[in-house]
Amino acid sequence: MKTAIQLGNMRFYAFHGVNEQENRVGNNYTVQLTVKASLKQAMLTDDISDTLNYAELYETVRKEMEIPSRLLEHVAGRIILSIQNRFPEIKGGKLTVTKEKPPISGDVESASVVIKW
Incomplete structure (x- = not known):
């Protein structure tokens, strides 16, 4: 039997990005x-x-989301490392970090980084 726990649509206001704004x-x-x-x-x-x-x-995810990073990839990597350190019983997973309305030209609703480990 394969089992998992999912936390969906966790919402955060954070300060990640390459642009100063x-x-x-x-x-x-x-x-x-x-x-x-x-x-x-x-x-x-x-x-x-x-x-x-x-x-x-x-809380593990929230704490990492509070730390500003330039790249979503870096945020995602920190979240995964923190989860692995805090919960050694976890045997892998999937993480999606999504920025709403990214500051790029064009009509783009969101940009995401998806990592499976």
Whole structure:
């Protein structure tokens, strides 16, 4: 059995970007996270100590989103490293970090970095 936990549409206002204006004004971001972990014991026991704590997983993402970076790739890499350090039981996952209305010419709703590990 393959099991995972997903936190979807986590919303943040952060200051990531190459342009000075992005660093000063900020932008809206969304983060999608799916992590692979065994949930078998929690399925049997109904005990929170047998699963990943969703709130702690969210806090790990939130703390990294608060640190300004020039590149979304860097933000995503930091999030993954923090998750791996905090939750060694996670066996991989998928992370999407999305910047809404990126400052590029053209009609572009968002720009995202997607990493599977």
